[in-house]
Amino acid sequence: MKMNSILKCNSCKVSVTNLTGLVRFTCPSCSEKEIVRCSHCREIAARYKCDNCGFSGPN
Ligand SMILES: [Zn+2]
Ligand SMILES: [Zn+2]
Numbered sequence: 731m732k733m734n735s736i737l738k739c740n741s742c743k744v745s746v747t748n749l750t751g752l753v754r755f756t757c758p759s760c761s762e763k764e765i766v767r768c769s770h771c772r773e774i775a776a777r778y779k780c781d782n783c784g785f786s787g788p789n
Pocket of ligand 2: 757
């Protein structure tokens with residue numbers, strides 16, 4: 731089941747549906763999982779983790 735309507739920052743888990751500056755990209759490791767990050771977490775380079783393959787990184 732996909733829940734594309736509810737976007738949450740992968741790092742801080744805040745709902746980013748109505749936030750500006752959010753970024754969405756597919757996991758650079760497995761290319762399957764979509765990673766969502768808010769602008770704040772990008773700014774502080776908070777770590778994210780792909781729960782599909784376990785990859786984590788700052789970018
Ligand atoms: Zn965040
Ligand atoms: Zn992955």
